[in-house]
Amino acid sequence: MLHRYPKRVAVIMLVLLAIVAIFPLWGPALFGDQSDFILEKLTLMVILALFAMSLDLLVGIVGLVSLGHALFFGLGAYTLALASPDFDAASLWWMLPLVMLVSAVAALVVGLLVIRTKGIFFIMTTLAFGQMLYYLISTAPFAGGTDGVFIMFRPDVTVGETALVDMSDPHTFFYFCLGMLVAGFLFLRWLTRSYFGQVLDGIHDNEHRMQALGYATNGYKLVAFVIAGVLAAIAGMLAAMQYGFANPAQLGWHTSGEVLMMLILGGMGTIFGPILGAFAYEILLYIYEHLTMHWPILMGLTIIAAVLVLPRGIAGLIIAPPWRRKVTSAEGEDAPDDQASVRPATQSKEG
Amino acid sequence: MSQEPILATRGLTRRFGGLVAVNGVDFDVRPGEIHAILGPNGAGKSTLINLLSGEIPPSEGEVLFHGKPIQGKSVRQIARMGIGRSHQKTNIFPRLNCLQNCELAARIHLGGVFGSWRSRQRAREVGERALEVLETCHLVHRAYTPAADMSYGEQRQLQIAMVLATAPSLMLLDEPMAGMGREETVQVTELLESLTDRYTLVLIEHDMDSVFRLADRITVMVDGCVLESGPTEQIRSSEKVRDVYLGRHHEEATA
Amino acid sequence: MDLAFFGVQLLNGLQYGLLLFLIASGLTLIFGIMGIINLAHGAMYMIGAYLVWDLTLRLGNFWLAILIAIPIAVALGLVIERLFLDTLYKRDHLYQVLLTFGLILVINEAQRIIWGGDVHSVAIPAPFDASLQLTDNLQYSVYRLFVMGVCLALAGVIYWVIRHTRLGIIIRAGAVNRDMVEGLGINVRTLFTLIFSVGVALTAFAGMIAAPLTSITPGMGDSILITCFVVVVIGGIGSIKGAFWGAILIGMAETFGSVLIPSIASMVIYLIMAAVLLVKPRGLFA
Incomplete structure (x- = not known):
């Protein structure tokens, strides 16, 4: 069944989560001085995983190929940068809702325009609107041009006068991001298994049929577009906190392309795949950059190879390993409890 | 008449x-x-x-x-x-199972996604209606089979069941x-x-x-x-x- | 702004628009007939410009350089089509986007390896390295007029092919319903190769004749690609006529935008696109 995976997926993901989560325990032993740097990289990977996951809702679940998703990532970063006071820390209590509100409004406006377009039109228009914001930001006098805007202080989380957590501490911030990723994952998992998710699956398979049944498909697509935009903006905000600046490159179309690459590497339409994809992409990038200054060639060839030989990505390998693939299973999912029992509304409880 | x-x-x-x-x-x-x-x-x-x-x-x-x-x-x-219609080409949701296909159809008739999200009662009605039309179309035994894995004839029957589910x-x-x-x-x-x-x-x-x-x-x-x-x-x-x-x-x- | 200045801007806009048409027509043909979205299209524009710069430097003659660069660009197009795109025709647009994005990375980096990251320029070639005295205080580059003429001639040829030849009938049929082409008993394989080569040749040629007018930079392909996307979206995908009028519109908008309202000039074309999408989500000529 859709969005239900073999047990080993959960096992693998939990083990990986545990390994990443206890990095402060084994990192210094393994990497020594480099440990802090690696922790920074890990934090970035976690943030990008959230970003990639948000795009998966559009591309993998609904089947809308957006080439402008960085728009929302960058928007989150710039909202943080521009709304933060110059010489003081903002409060996350209002910064997070602000980022979500700004991105939701932006996604609604862009979505209203692009959602009516289909297929290749959607790709081109999302790309174009992404570039529109890119040019707006990089020429706007208030946004620091191509240099971007620096963020002197990470937002703090306080109750009264006491700080709950210290975001400027790399370890704390790392766990904060990891928490956001897990929360985002659980939210998307719940969403894809809900009735709403079922409608999105239906739209992906056959939008015309959904309309003939009576569904206002554009409305559903728009809601998904806004949710994806808000999640991407949260990731963008975290990225800006991590880097300490917001930069036009964060919303350029190469960023949109990169996050699509994470999807294909990880395996789209699975929600957990893009997390793996983000890690895989960043690790590959790290290796390639060390191999040659002309690393884009290696990355380009990697993506071409992935499209040609591994279109289902790492997730595809885990769900249906080549050595135990069934003969005619269309999706390659050997769902464990397929014929278990006849219950109406199977999706209502578990999960 | x-x-x-x-x-x-x-x-x-x-x-x-x-x-x-x-x-x-x-x-x-x-x-x-x-x-x-x-x-x-x-x-x-x-x-x-x-x-x-x-x-x-x-x-x-x-x-x-x-x-x-x-x-x-x-x-x-x-x-x-x-007005419910079926198409000449087989027109189902291949990745969803047979029951889910009918639930999608039943749900829109019974008040849409948000209706059944709020109400447990509504969710049950959707499930019952979906099972009912599967029974009418002799497809209950295929309820949990992905539509893509069913035979051509069954897929055509499923299509009729989906139209029925929209009442x-x-x-x-x-x-x-x-x-x-x-x-x-x-x-x-x-x-x-x-x-x-x-x-x-x-x-x-x-x-x-x-x-x-x-x-x-x-x-x-x-x-x-x-x-x-x-x-x-x-x-x-x-x-x-x-x-x-x-x-x-x-x-x-x-x- | 006086009338003469206005006239010059009008000519500039027209020239830029016509150049955009050459690139956008290739893009829209490749999509309309083959159903392929080719992000690497802009990279081929850049390759065209660099090829001509390199060959002009070696041979000392711009025209000879173009003559040699065209077959090289076509050959590159053929290799790409045969090696990579062949597997993509029946697959989702997503994979086309990813694969051609991968190609951009490879081509852009190959350009850096071969030609480096510097900005270059090509001198305006004889016999067009003159200016035309339009009025007392106004001159206009003859080469720009020449470029306009060439683009218009090519647009005429494309129009003629599409209106009056068997190939044109197939192209028009294919843009409406791609499956029909296969039903007409045409060797689709050969047709696709032909269309893709022509599309690549058009965009690379646009890069070549634009070389004396623009600075040749590593990122030049990316920005022109996105502008051409806007052109195609406005005109309607698969429509050559749409590509033509969309290109003229965008050429004018960008030219006059940067003169009249420089603060939001870079946004103008996107605002136009948003307006078109609001009214006609499938483009003006679809």
């Missing part, structure tokens, strides 16, 4: 460029009947059904559903007014038996027969045996025009129809 027609067309015409696919068609569908549309290939049957379901707008004339014109309404709105007051079925074997055809014919007391059906079908067995009334189309429309017996014995349509059909079959 002298009630108000549930569906009526008045001077319905559709042109594609210079070609007139449907030409001034008037015909009525009465509540509770099975109304078959017969005609050789290219007679305009599929165009007609697309006009009835609002998937293409007419060039002239109008379609009245319960006496109200459907002009200017979207496919979705027309579907929600109560339409009028069903438009575009060649429900297309591409089926003898046995499956008989099965679907029986299925449609069992629906007659509860639903109104407009049926496009090539299979003559099924049509004559099922239909209360038949409209015969040739070259976009209505050749003759009337009770099944009248069409069966009509000279005109035999000459023009059955004759040609026969030639085609033997050519």
